[in-house]
Amino acid sequence: MKFDFTREHLMVRQAIKEFVDNEISPISADIDKTQRFPREIFEKLGKFGFCAIGFPKEYDGAEGDEISKTIVLEEIAKKSGSISAILSVHYLPVNLIFKFGTEAQRKKYLPKMVRGQWLGAFALTEPNAGSDASNVQTTAVLYEDEYILNGTKCFITNGGEADVYVILAMTDKSKGTRGMSAFLVEKDTPGFTIGKIEDKMGIRASSTAELILENVKIPKENLLGKIGEGFKIAMVGLDGGRIGISAQSLGIAEGAMEETIKYLKERAQFGKPLIKFQGLQWYLAEMEAKIDASRLLVYKVSYLKDSGKPFTKEAAVAKLFASETAMFVTHKAVQLHGGYGFMTDYPLERMMRDAKITEIYEGTSEVMKIVIASQIIK
Ligand SMILES: Cc1cc2nc3c(=O)[nH]c(=O)nc-3n(C[C@H](O)[C@H](O)[C@H](O)COP(=O)(O)OP(=O)(O)OC[C@H]3O[C@@H](n4cnc5c(N)ncnc54)[C@H](O)[C@@H]3O)c2cc1C
Known part of the structure; x- marks a missing residue:
């Protein structure tokens, strides 16, 4: 069993990190506050090839795999849950048209959608x-x-x-x-x-x-x-979509963790940096354990999809666990920032608000349990 990313995966991660630093981080707080749909970012994601991952060249796709898509959604979600949601949901109809569409439908819709000209x-x-x-x-x-x-x-x-x-x-x-x-x-x-x-x-x-x-x-x-x-198509779409939401959850949790460690190193109380307090380190350890477990589940299900193996149960497990982790971690992260965590000057309150939806859409946590149970008792 291998746990290493390939060279291609590392390159995708580097490229999307740079995109996030340059294009997304500077606007993520503002677009949340003003509720502005960042169309220009979606178009740039298309221009840079991030909407094309996993689709063949004949439809202007960039080839690549589900793991690369997961990397993209995870990295974006570290800084903007909104943009990760926009792209994750866009991938869903693109996947369905690719999987179930006629040749004419694929030719008509896919090139525009993978280039970021048409949103789905x-x-x-x-x-x-x-x-x-x-x-x-x-x-x-x-x-x-x-x-x-x-x-x-x-x-x-x-x-x-x-x-x-x-x-x-x-x-x-x-x-x-x-x-x-x-x-x-x-x-x-x-x-x-x-x-x-x-x-x-x-x-x-x-x-x-x-x-x-x-x-x-x-x-x-x-x-x-x-x-x-249609019902089968919807369920196939949601199985794949849930990988995207679990990647989004993972990214939100990781983003909140990064912010928290940075803050605890900077902020001093009782004459020493907060990071020195063992009680707070224990919170960090709990957060990290859940993030690590989420990461394994999210990449395992991405790998299963890439391998052409069944993944309905694993997608539901990954979404259930990673979304609840995102909520747990962001909730603790706000707490560890004290009053500053409650203020909109810091990104934590936004991250906590963004985390909540991952437990609801593309099937609630309760529905994930129904899906998991139905798969293990059949
Ligand atoms: C921001 C946002 C974006 C969304 N985007 C999309 C989208 O792009 N496309 C789309 O089609 N839909 C979308 N949805 C819809 C989303 O998938 C549904 O909201 C979700 O599936 C839950 O349905 P509901 O809101 O009707 O809640 P309900 O089904 O009414 O559920 C209410 C509560 O009851 C629980 N519950 C329901 N049935 C059971 C049961 N059998 N056993 C145990 N508990 C149960 C639920 O888990 C939940 O806690 C979106 C929703 C939101 C909030």
């Missing part, structure tokens, strides 16, 4: 279909050469900013989850509008929006995968 979104959740994703009420009816979509999606990351959406809708309600299908909907399609933009606790520079579909007509060629395959 994935729309499953509805007001009455959250954890219970099988309860989707949005419908798609085939009429002559077009599907007509009606319904409302909520809490959609990149909503309102994205150029192309993978939307899950029922094509035959009588068949339950086997009656769900996936569709590609472009932003300017008549009848497709953006409703409420959410005002959130964390990842405030990412957009989270309601999507309203009123007699949205799309060509029948925009069906993604086969009719009735």
Whole structure:
């Protein structure tokens, strides 16, 4: 068993670290405060090839593997949970189009998406279909050469900013989850509008929006995968997406840890730097143990995906553990900064707010336990 990164992985890490230092660190506090969606950063990520990792050259991809994607999302999340979320969610529809798309769909969407020209979104959740994703009420009816979509999606990351959406809708309600299908909907399609933009606790520079579909007509060629395959497509997307969220969680925790060690070395009380207090060192040790365990889980599941092995359970384990670690570590990190941790002059309160979402989206911690249990008792 090898635990070393390859030369390529180290190069990816170096490149994304430089990108984060130059482009993301200087704006991460401000975009959180102003809730500004950093489109220019997404475009630059595309220009530098970070949206293209894991996709073949024939669609303008940069080749590479899931481990490299994990490295990218982890490094970004050290400084901005929002931007890590934007990119992680963008990867999801790109993966689905690559995996389930026709050649025409791949040629039309992938080059623009991997170059960072078109942003993607994935729309499953509805007001009455959250954890219970099988309860989707949005419908798609085939009429002559077009599907007509009606319904409302909520809490959609990149909503309102994205150029192309993978939307899950029922094509035959009588068949339950086997009656769900996936569709590609472009932003300017008549009848497709953006409703409420959410005002959130964390990842405030990412957009989270309601999507309203009123007699949205799309060509029948925009069906993604086969009719009735939508639920399976959504679950495949979420399995992969959960690796991204676990990488994001890991990065947030590592970022908070770095800040905390730096601070404890600088801050003195009772005549000595805080880092000298053994009680505080013990907190650091607990934080590090959880981060280390998260890192192993996150890279193990990335490796499994790269190896073409099943990874549903491992993705859920990694997301459950890494997201709860991100919350634990950021909570402690705020505590170890004392009053300064509570102030927006320091990044810790933002990190704690950003960590919370990792326990909720792409399946809550409770849903992760359902997935894990179903895999080990089957
Ligand atoms: C910022 C943000 C971004 C998001 N981005 C997207 C996106 O891009 N695309 C998308 O499709 N969705 C997105 N979502 C939706 C997200 O995936 C859901 O919010 C999440 O799956 C939970 O659904 P819910 O909010 O309806 O909560 P509910 O399902 O109502 O859950 C409420 C509580 O009950 C628990 N619970 C529910 N069922 C069970 C059960 N059977 N057993 C035990 N506990 C249970 C949950 O764990 C939770 O604690 C996003 C959400 C947020 C907040």
